[in-house]
Amino acid sequence: MGSVRLLVVDDEKDLLELLGKRLQRKGFKVDVASTAEEAIGLLNSEEYDVGVYDIRLPGMDGISLLKETKSIQVDMEVIMLTGHGTIDTAIEAMKVGAFDYLTKPYNLSELELTIAKSSENKLLKEKNETMKKIIRKHDEFKIIGESPKLKDMLQITRRVAPSEVPVLIDGESGTGKELVAKALHYWSQRAGEPFVPVNSAALPEQLLESELFGHIQGAFTGANKEKKGLVEAAKGGTLFLDEIGEMSLAVQVKLLRFLETGEFRRIGDVRVRQADVRVVAATNRDMEKEVAQGRFREDLYYRLNVVKITVPPLRERKEDLPLLVQYFMGRTKAPEKKLSADAAAALSRYDFPGNVRELGHLLERGALFSRGEIIEQGDLFLLVAGREADLKNDGESADSHKTLEQLEKEHIEKSLEKLNWNKTKTAEVLGISLRNLYRKIEQFNLQK
Structure with a gap:
């Protein structure tokens, strides 16, 4: 129960504070909001398992918030709280996608039981979707061939895949380095989590940093809203950094810190965040030469190059x-x-x-x-x-x-x-x- 993340929304602030504290004492991780607009801000920056929403809210009502929630976090389950005069509205909420509804006044044990059921339902849906993804993804990284060089490479890949060590994939353009990265991911214990590729050569420095670590609203010109980075999107899975030799020295510093601590900051943010991610990098450059010429940090190179897999040219x-x-x-x-x-x-x-x-x-x-x-x-x-x-x-x-x-x-x-x-x-x-x-x-x- 302690791992369940809740978002509770109610405009009665005293009740909201009381409910938040009691649910925290029961072991839930709880965020609270008194308006739908405040809740949407939290939904755009944090991930939740279950929402508990009052149907009657000032401004945007609970039904509209439920619809917005499903567009932002499609797998999140929502429990609606309703008074006796709004039962029809609660039934409408069920049609929109609410997991269940409770009629006020309700007791805490009833709410806890409903939260537990909704959380289990979310977990079951995630497991089913994970199995579907794994089955689909196994067809996406077919590495074709029976040559001795390819077999040797695949043997190393299979041995390294279950470990958590960073891997550097070396090879010429077009050899299939991303396929090897996918094999490392789908042959590992992280197969049910995201595989997130990032092309380091495709973006200029500031955009690459934002793409990796995210940014807060107003962090730079054009940052009109808060954005989650790919490091967070890959949470629990594998982050594949292609063409790592193209990464600027400034971004290399922040990547090194993340590899060493698992911690990062969104651009413009003071909050330190964490993400459990396995990093796999790839390059078509001579990285030792890049290090010798000062274009790539030596400490980052050795951090990424715990195991090197070389993909043979055709x-x-x-x-x-x-x-x-x-x-x-x-x-x-x-x-x-x-x-x-x-x-x-x-x-x-x-x-x-x-x-x-x-x-x-x-x-x-x-x-x-x-x-x-x-x-x-x-x-x-x-x-x-x-x-x-x-x-x-x-x-x-x-x-x-x-x-x-x-x-x-x-x-x-x-x-x-x-x-x-x-x-x-x-x-x-x-x-x-x-x-x-x-x-x-x-x-x-x-x-x-």
């Missing part, structure tokens, strides 16, 4: 291609189409700078551009500029002695030219984020 597990092709073709709009022998052979010789993500894009485009039931080599590589030498049937590839960095630079440059330097389309074709493409353009000093 060119190092070509034996998985047939299974991957079968999987991706089944997800296209034309799953009945097949690859020609030349197209399959071309794929086996291709180096896949965009890895598994690029393979999915190639097959999707091939299914789209092929005119018949057979996907030809030209259909697959229609928009992949400058890779003809890789796809020839005779002799060694002209690029076989070039470094991976040279190949990546040429591939990005030719793709940009092919698409008339439309960066959004190029990033989509390459299977990388727009921000990552801009970074590559700067890194390779590419110009139109």
